[in-house]
Amino acid sequence: MRIIYASYNPFTPEVRVGAHYYSSLMAKEGHDVLYLAGPDFIFHQIDARKHVREGCRETQRIKRMGPVRLEEGPVQYLPDSLIPTLRSLPIVSRLWPFNSSWAALLAAKATWPPVKTVARNFGFSEPDLLWIENVRYLYLADTLKPARMVQRVHDMTLASPAERSIRELFVEAMRRSSVVFCMSKSLIDDYVARLSGDPRKVHYLPNGVSSEWFKVPDSLPEPPDLAPLPRPRVIMVGVYEFWVDYQKLWRLADMLPDVSFVMVGPVRVALPDGKPPNVYFLGKRSHQVIPAYLRNSDVGLSIFTRTAFTEYVNLIKLYEYLAMGLPAVSTAHRELSLTEAPWLLADSPEDFARAIRQSLELGDKDRQAFVEFARANTWEKRFEIVKEVIGL
16 A cells, blocks of 8 residues: 655654654555655754754755655655745744745645655555645645545644644644544544544544563663763653743752752753753753663653643653653643553642652552553554554
């Protein structure tokens, strides 16, 4: 089967999201997969924002490679766009035409080389399936004439202020898709079931964890930058953006001065003043080395702000913490409270401190239970659901 998988995130050493796992599993099953990332605004490399310019180094490397078959199986293509998206120009995010679905669609159409040309050159004219997550690529449903379209709705997209310009495209994609997968129960209740046009075609498909995590040795050497940090260690892995509650993290660290708070991942905002000395930002790391950081930590953390944007999150990092036998402590987002999982939820710094202290007292039996929960919630098991629902 020829599948076009239209998503956002390119395959990089640091980031692995659901789109990477699903497209790789499709290729592993013998399907021919064209993985579309982006599009990326061509002038991001001269953006005034430092984190955008730094991110361009990796995307430029990917774009220079052109369409290329990855070790994971899919052919990846990350095109340049000549038109900025709402994310590209936050300063004009409320101004027409940048806040319109027309502009969002144009950003995906105005690519070089054109996506439809690349798709045709690789034999993806009239594909069997268009799997759409990035609805900027919705125009491919008309230009390439797929036999079928399936949509996967992310946990925060419909509520995200950055996605306001493409909400109409989300609705159109849901109505045109024969099946809609959504990773958030609360997002289904609030938006997807109603906007899809037919709730019967909507299926709950939460995030998960790769089965590769269960092959990680029980003991790994401490990474050199982690070794000097005293235990106990509370670790958070991810991208440090506006959704992280830094003030709450500072207060929490002040309350637990004997705990090292280890932050792994790229920082894409200016950190507020007052960072306690026991909070350590180590920077971005390859996804392949993250297990060594988790194996040598004591508690996994997610501490986000609570907004309409974050209440729908179903966090991959929590499943990965549990797969490593780590207790997981997270902000009590609505979606996480609806999931029957062994993570601990908290709101105030005092709640977080109690949950962390409680987690540090857990024994091997509890930690093994975390691993078994994660083992029952792998991407591979999620993919079996996909295959059953769409007959893949």
